[in-house]
Amino acid sequence: MWGSEVIDREIAGLVDRSVAEDGLVVVLTGAGVSAESGIPTFRGPEGYWTVGSAVHTPQEIATAAMFARAPEAVWGWYLFRLGVVREAEPNAAHRAIAELDATLSDRFVLITQNVDGLHQRAGSTPGRTYEIHGSLGRMRCSEPCQRELLPLPDEIPAKDRDEALTDHERQLLTCPRCGAWTRPHVLWFDEAYDEAWFRLDSSLDAAGRASLVVTVGTSGATNLPNLVVQQVVRSGGALLDVNPEDNPFGDLARRVERGAAIRAPASQAVPELADRIAVAASAPR
Ligand SMILES: [Zn+2]
Structure with a gap:
């Protein structure tokens, strides 16, 4: 019996195949992850x-x-x-991402648009957590x-x-x-990304070496996340989008050959997805 509520067989297969390619696993998070910890987007x-x-x-x-x-x-x-x-407080999605970081070690990069530090508080490794908005x-x-x-x-x-x-x-x-x-x-609205402060080049480099990128709770409204996702797709990596709502990354994930959109809250979908990725990464080959 298939036990997962949010990851169907097709998505599981996509995870298994892309992780088996030995490229980086990149997780890109936005405000949706922190919203479940009670942090508003401050657009209200x-x-x-x-x-x-x-x-x-x-x-x-x-x-x-x-x-x-x-x-x-x-x-x-x-x-x-x-x-x-x-x-x-960090929620289940933050914790699952931190566990994946520990499991995959230097095969893993987290790119986050969030400035709240909750990923680090959950245990994500600072050196491979790129806070692209500071x-x-x-x-x-x-x-x-x-x-x-x-x-x-x-x-x-x-x-x-x-x-x-x-x-x-x-x-x-x-x-x-x-x-x-x-x-x-x-990073303010009238300022530009750079490498020294905002990991611009490191983020694009990670995208180019990724066999799987998981976008979580981001609307894709800002420039660098878009560039990262485009780079992953261009270099043949798989794209999974986790978001309870439609958004440009979800639309793209449904259109590309190796992609899928998971319509669920981050705290529900990310722990399951992280488990699947960790198992796939440890499979003998
Ligand atoms: Zn000074």
Whole structure:
């Protein structure tokens, strides 16, 4: 009897064949994975923010242009989000991905659009976890004085809406070298990917060497995830999309010869899929 509810025989066969090719297994995650841990996408009402007398959307706040005008207000938004993230816990999908990382070791790469750090908290290996949109847990100088990433100081508290920074907090968010504001280490809407901070080349390289990519909870709305998926398909890798809703990656996965879309929540589908991948990777051949 076939025991799986979300992985049918066809998908299992696709997993087995692609993993047997010995290429990388790449998992690419988006906001859908974290939504099941209670982290909103911040495109709803909690994403709107007052700067001066005007209310702004996340697409307006999360920009270098806004930070240049109102650094404290932008920091306020990120410290509000930090509170949500600190209260969240990794879910079954995060844990299953971390176990797969441990099992497959250097055959595995995780590319994540999420800045919440939940993959690392679940145990994913930092060296093969590419945070392509940065991390709420880190900051860097807002001026070109150094490229080094700094941990967000533990003393920095999460803030409520409309709660101003204290002098001490402003001091903690100051570059120790030049005295300018630090800024959140996240990729803003008016900025470009690079390798040193956002693993652009490493992500594309992993895609080119992948025999299987699993996209999870991402709408494919941003540039680098699209490039990664296109690269995998172009080089002959298989594409599996996990998402409860239709999205461009699911559409593509249904169209390509080696692909399938799994319409299920990440916390349900990913553990089953990860088990199948782990078994396929350990099969003698
Ligand atoms: Zn500096």
